[in-house]
Amino acid sequence: MNNAFIIGQYVPGESIVHRLDPRTKMIIIFLFVIVVFFANSVWSYGLLTVFSLLCALTTRIHFSYILKGLTPVWFLIVFTLLLHLIVTKEGDVLFRVFSYPIYSGAVAQGAAISLRFFLLIMVTSLLTLTTTPIEITDAIESLLQPLKKVKFPVHELALMMSISLRFIPTLMQETEKISKAQASRGVDFRTGTAKERIQAVVPLLVPLFISAFKRAEELAMAMEARGYQGGEGRTKLRELKTGRLDISVYALFAVVVILLFIIRD
Amino acid sequence: MGKNVLKFEHVWFRYGEDLPWVLQDVSFEISRSEWVAVIGHNGSGKSTIAKLMNGLLFPQKGKILINGLEINEETIWDIRKQVGMVFQNPDNQFVGTTVRDDVAFGLENRGIPREEMIKRLKDSLAAVRMEGYELHEPHRLSGGQKQRVAIAGVLAVSPQIIILDEATAMLDPNGRKEIIETVKTVKEQDDVSLVTITHDLNEVTLADRVLVMNEGKVWMEASPKDIFAKRDELKEIGLDIPFVTKLAAELTDRDVILDSEPLNHDELLEELWRFHLNR
Numbered sequence: 001m002n003n004a005f006i007i008g009q010y011v012p013g014e015s016i017v018h019r020l021d022p023r024t025k026m027i028i029i030f031l032f033v034i035v036v037f038f039a040n041s042v043w044s045y046g047l048l049t050v051f052s053l054l055c056a057l058t059t060r061i062h063f064s065y066i067l068k069g070l071t072p073v074w075f076l077i078v079f080t081l082l083l084h085l086i087v088t089k090e091g092d093v094l095f096r097v098f099s100y101p102i103y104s105g106a107v108a109q110g111a112a113i114s115l116r117f118f119l120l121i122m123v124t125s126l127l128t129l130t131t132t133p134i135e136i137t138d139a140i141e142s143l144l145q146p147l148k149k150v151k152f153p154v155h156e157l158a159l160m161m162s163i164s165l166r167f168i169p170t171l172m173q174e175t176e177k178i179s180k181a182q183a184s185r186g187v188d189f190r191t192g193t194a195k196e197r198i199q200a201v202v203p204l205l206v207p208l209f210i211s212a213f214k215r216a217e218e219l220a221m222a223m224e225a226r227g228y229q230g231g232e233g234r235t236k237l238r239e240l241k242t243g244r245l246d247i248s249v250y251a252l253f254a255v256v257v258i259l260l261f262i263i264r265d
Numbered sequence: 266m267g268k269n270v271l272k273f274e275h276v277w278f279r280y281g282e283d284l285p286w287v288l289q290d291v292s293f294e295i296s297r298s299e300w301v302a303v304i305g306h307n308g309s310g311k312s313t314i315a316k317l318m319n320g321l322l323f324p325q326k327g328k329i330l331i332n333g334l335e336i337n338e339e340t341i342w343d344i345r346k347q348v349g350m351v352f353q354n355p356d357n358q359f360v361g362t363t364v365r366d367d368v369a370f371g372l373e374n375r376g377i378p379r380e381e382m383i384k385r386l387k388d389s390l391a392a393v394r395m396e397g398y399e400l401h402e403p404h405r406l407s408g409g410q411k412q413r414v415a416i417a418g419v420l421a422v423s424p425q426i427i428i429l430d431e432a433t434a435m436l437d438p439n440g441r442k443e444i445i446e447t448v449k450t451v452k453e454q455d456d457v458s459l460v461t462i463t464h465d466l467n468e469v470t471l472a473d474r475v476l477v478m479n480e481g482k483v484w485m486e487a488s489p490k491d492i493f494a495k496r497d498e499l500k501e502i503g504l505d506i507p508f509v510t511k512l513a514a515e516l517t518d519r520d521v522i523l524d525s526e527p528l529n530h531d532e533l534l535e536e537l538w539r540f541h542l543n544r
Binding site: 134162163165166169170173214215218219221222223224225226227228229233234235236237238239 | 357
């Protein structure tokens, strides 16, 4: 198994974006997602594009790598654009493709929607590219803290997430082991009809589930033996700190939002 | 050695009303800084003993005292501060996503302040010689390393008793050696009592005292030397003796009479030289 096995798509680095408090990143992305829908002119889109590209640049992650991460959504972006070109009938006819008229309004709207889409996905992917899953978990736990008042199990949710993250590689190694063991007994995972292949997964899943349950039981016992008694009165080693860097990023984002509301139509 | 830190008083235990007794009238004591090995074949009740010591199970009859405090529902959290436990499967007791998080888990549970936590983390990782691995994830560690992290996690909360419940059973010979060495140094540095529940006879030879369990009863309680001298009886209850002891016995049969029973290779060598010189 690969030693540098990475969960998700986190790219290790020391950039400003990497060093930001994960909560800062999450809050700004959340606000950005809302703000994007307020853009309605060339200039406002321009501003948001510049902002997101600047963010992407400061991560020091190769731009082509970021774009590669967007591969699955490229289709959706192009599809939105095409749909608009075909369906929308506003403005003047710009040109004709095989005698089918393409209107100027269609181009403008299609481009705007696709760009909006692109910006949303790119900025959110910056979060997972620059933040380890465990940092994201910590941020979620901290941000959901107010929900504790309504008895929402915030600590339990975070613990569940971190344990899942910790066991993903373990269970993947196990899956590999079991599939080899079953293949050596003659189970064929690669050939056959779709139905046969699905049936071949059963002897893989059953032992995997059994062992996962066993692991869970032993883990629970080990946790109890080490004095785990719920979130009450627990201290944390991993600390989230909102520093000067975070404050300046908030300020910068506020400026961008104010500018946006000035220049939008 | 001083006073006893752990005491079993006529303990009876079974897993269910209609199931047979797993432990029958078990009584023993463990003194401060003592190393006790518990051996016995599968189903002899030795793992149950470990779980009883830490309040993971409660006896139906009898009492278990830790430093004079009886284990029951109210006291288990205090008891667990004093009794640390390392389990068999290295993977299934690793809670944190990295070494550092895992060692801190027990400290976090006890509400230790962060500054203190960082200090204890460093010390306990140093004690098991795992410095420099702080940010490693479990899947990048060997079984032996994971068990050392588990020991560090136990050490961090500075318990008085450490129980190793077949902690070396799933390791390769190298990993086993690592753990034994670690435990030995920890034992020398800190003032802790050790209980090792084991199949590995080389572990037994290091103990001060051995408890042999058979069918839920304490079958024998003696020093490793005295235990291994009874090899025929041990064989009857399904236990073997270490290679060195076996070899010594074979030598005795061939009129190579050694002065004392050797427990490891060095002692055997020593005895053989002495035999050679005396001839």
